[in-house]
Every structure is written in C-alpha cells, then in structure tokens.
Amino acid sequence: NCTITQAMNGPEALTLIENGLMPDLVLLDVMMPRMSGFDVARRLRERFAPYELPILILTAKNRATDLVAGLEAGANDYLAKPFDKQELLARVNTLLALKEAVKAHDQLTLIEQELTVARRIQRSILPTRVPHLPQLDIQVRYRPMASVGGDYYDFFEIDQQRLGILVADVSGHGVPAALVAAMIKIAFSVQKPNARSASIVLTSMNHILVDRISKQYLTAGYVYINLATRKLFHANAGHWPLLVWKQQTQTLHEYKPDGLIMGWLAEVDYGSVEIDLEPGDRVILYTDAVIEVRNETNELFGEERFHQLIKTGHTLTAAELADSILDQLQSWSKLEAGLEDDLTLMVIDVLDK
Known part of the structure; x- marks a missing residue:
C-alpha cells in the first residue's frame, strides 16, 4: 500500500518537498512543462543523496545519451515508455528495498559507534588495579557483555588494614548504562x-543519583573491612546477597540487609550488618550474570549451583575458585557466544598474617 502525491510540473514538485513533503521515492517524467525531469533530479540531488531519496525517471526516449543524462542528473534508475506496469512496480520495490537496506546499515553503524563510546567509558571508569593488603587476597573476574552492560566495581584503599568495596549493576545496556556507571x-x-x-x-549515593538517572535504576552492595578489628560491615541496595564462607565451621552464610534499589526513591535509608572475620574466611560479591546465565535449554545456572561451587571449592585459593566458577559458567552456557549481561565476580580471602 502506498500514497501517491501528484505534481503537475517540476517547480510544483520542488515546492511540495521544500514545504515539508518527504516522499519515499520520486517518479519523474523527462518531458514536463516549465522544467525537465533532468533539471528536477539535479535540484533534488542538491539536497538528498541517492539513498535518501531514490529517483526513477520515465521517458519516451530510449537513447543511450538520454540514459546517461538521466543518471548524471542523479536518477537511480531509468524506465522507457511505454512501460509494463509490473516492471514499474518491480523497479519501485527494488529502489525502496535498497533505501531501507542503506538505512538499516546506517543505523547499525550508529549503534556500533555508540557501543564503541560505551566501551571506552566502561574501560575508563573501572579500577586499573586491585588493592594489595597483606591480610587479604582479592581476586576480581570481570567479563563484559558484547553490547556493553552496566556492571561497576570500585575500592576505597584507606590503609593497609581498612578497605571499602562497591559492586553495582545498572539496569539496561549500551551508552545509557555506561553513562550511569560513570555517575556511580x-x-x-x-x-x-x-x-x-x-x-x-x-x-x-542514592541521594546523589536519584535525580540524575532517568528511567533507570541500579543495585549495589557495599562492604567495609577493618582488619584491625576483624570486622566486616555490609549494606545492600537490592543487590544479590553477600556470601561469606566461614572456614572454622565449614558453612556458607548469606547476608542481605534491608535496602531498596537505587534511583527510584530519594528518601531511602539503608541498614547494615556486622560480620566477624577470621583467617581462612572467604567473602564473595557478584552480579546477576553469575546466577542468571542460561544453558541451551534456557535453564538458569542458579544460586544453588553457585553456592555448591563455593562449598566444594573451599580448599582452592581465591584465584583458583574464581577461575573455576568462570569455567563452570562457560561450560554451562557456552559463553563464547556472548554474554547476555556483564559478569562481575569478586573473591576475597582473609589470610593468616
């Protein structure tokens, strides 16, 4: 189905377009009153590229010189009269299809350019190194999704015995998520x-961000470790529970104090929990991709499998456990095909020093 707008001559056609009419395609007869089809085509090409506004010239002339003149004037195609109706429709459909193909290519190019910007933003805001504290072994594994997600992590290096750690996950993907991560x-x-x-x-942080992130939100977990007192304090903004493996009792504990996701309400207070740490204990922070990776049958990896890996891997070093978990996730989901979300995993061992 299409709508046809008719102009009686060349100047009238140009006036219609100058006044806001934007056709998908222009059919021009070479022999028109007041201005030839060639002249109209030249004027249109001053404003529109061939892929923006296809032009099909119709003429009773069928000489090679006229064909060349039409193409040099900016026509995409040329059809001699008398013409077959089906051939005309076929030519029109072909030109429209080419126009849409170019538009799709341009959109894809724009998306790729945006993703390049987002990746640069993402790389620039993440820590360039992991803090080194004598009593902690900190291992971070970060795997970005193909189209750029919104995972973010960072540290406060206060001194050799005190450390702050943030892990956050922004809703959405691409440039918007990367920009919110930069604001975090x-x-x-x-x-x-x-x-x-x-x-x-x-x-x-919620007070700062709530009026600055539109139509998005984020979850976050913050941990403060004081090795002098062997205490850990944790607050949670709608994020996955903090996991702590207690070496002495050989048990895995979950901690999730009350706290809404950030970015929705201004007046939110976040509670915290206090946890005693001993040498041999292990602290684990992560984002949802660790839990929500799916296999070929669309089954989630899930918390139960994740927790079991932590329990059975308690004799491994922090680096060995982190790598083992990633290996299991890759085996589960064929990660080489590309993640559906960013993946951040942080394993922190309390050392006996």
Whole structure:
C-alpha cells in the first residue's frame, strides 16, 4: 500500500518537498512543462543523496545519451515508455528495498559507534588495579557483555588494614548504562569520608543519583573491612546477597540487609550488618550474570549451583575458585557466544598474617 502525491510540473514538485513533503521515492517524467525531469533530479540531488531519496525517471526516449543524462542528473534508475506496469512496480520495490537496506546499515553503524563510546567509558571508569593488603587476597573476574552492560566495581584503599568495596549493576545496556556507571563512580568517589559506615555510603549515593538517572535504576552492595578489628560491615541496595564462607565451621552464610534499589526513591535509608572475620574466611560479591546465565535449554545456572561451587571449592585459593566458577559458567552456557549481561565476580580471602 502506498500514497501517491501528484505534481503537475517540476517547480510544483520542488515546492511540495521544500514545504515539508518527504516522499519515499520520486517518479519523474523527462518531458514536463516549465522544467525537465533532468533539471528536477539535479535540484533534488542538491539536497538528498541517492539513498535518501531514490529517483526513477520515465521517458519516451530510449537513447543511450538520454540514459546517461538521466543518471548524471542523479536518477537511480531509468524506465522507457511505454512501460509494463509490473516492471514499474518491480523497479519501485527494488529502489525502496535498497533505501531501507542503506538505512538499516546506517543505523547499525550508529549503534556500533555508540557501543564503541560505551566501551571506552566502561574501560575508563573501572579500577586499573586491585588493592594489595597483606591480610587479604582479592581476586576480581570481570567479563563484559558484547553490547556493553552496566556492571561497576570500585575500592576505597584507606590503609593497609581498612578497605571499602562497591559492586553495582545498572539496569539496561549500551551508552545509557555506561553513562550511569560513570555517575556511580563520581557518587562513590565522594563517599570516602563515610567509608566506615556502609549504610551512609549507600544512602548518600542514592541521594546523589536519584535525580540524575532517568528511567533507570541500579543495585549495589557495599562492604567495609577493618582488619584491625576483624570486622566486616555490609549494606545492600537490592543487590544479590553477600556470601561469606566461614572456614572454622565449614558453612556458607548469606547476608542481605534491608535496602531498596537505587534511583527510584530519594528518601531511602539503608541498614547494615556486622560480620566477624577470621583467617581462612572467604567473602564473595557478584552480579546477576553469575546466577542468571542460561544453558541451551534456557535453564538458569542458579544460586544453588553457585553456592555448591563455593562449598566444594573451599580448599582452592581465591584465584583458583574464581577461575573455576568462570569455567563452570562457560561450560554451562557456552559463553563464547556472548554474554547476555556483564559478569562481575569478586573473591576475597582473609589470610593468616
């Protein structure tokens, strides 16, 4: 189905387009009053590229010189009269299909350019190194999705015995998620004076972000570790539970204090939990891709399998466990095909030093 707008001569056709009419395709007769089809085509080509506005010239002339003149004037195609109706429709459909193909290619190119920008943003905001504390073995495994997701992690290196850790996950993908992640970095960076209070860190970050992220939200978990007192404090903003493996009792514990996701409500207070740490204990933070990776039958990897890997891998080093978990996820989901979401996994061992 199509709508046809008719002009009686060349100037009238140009006036219609100058006044806002944007046709998908123009059919021109070479022999028109006041202005030839060749002249109209030349004028149109001053404003529109061949892929933006296809032009099909119709003429009773069928000489090679006229064909060349039509193409040089900017016509995409040329059809001699008398013409077959089916051939005309076929030529029109072909030109429209080519126009749509170019448009799709341009959109794909734009998307790729946006993704390149998003990847640069993402690389620029993540830490370039992991903190080194004598009593901690910190291992981070980060795998970005193909189209750029919104995982973010960062650290407060206070001294050799105190450390703040943030893991966050922004809704959505691409440039919007990367830009929100960049805002998280800023909101987190100004929290260093509050680092020892997990609840204040998240509450203050939410105040900063709530009016600045539109139609998006984020989950986050913050951990403050004080090795001098062997204490860990954790606050949670709708994120996955913090996992702590207690070596002495050989048990895995989940901690998720109350706290809404960030970015929805301004007046939110985040509670925190206090956890005793001993040498041999293991702390694990992660984002949802670890749990929500699916296999070929669309089955989630799930919390139960993840927890079991932690339990059976308690004799491994932090690096060995992190790599083992990634290997299991890859075996489960064929990760080489590309992640559906960013994956962040952090394994922290408390050392006996």
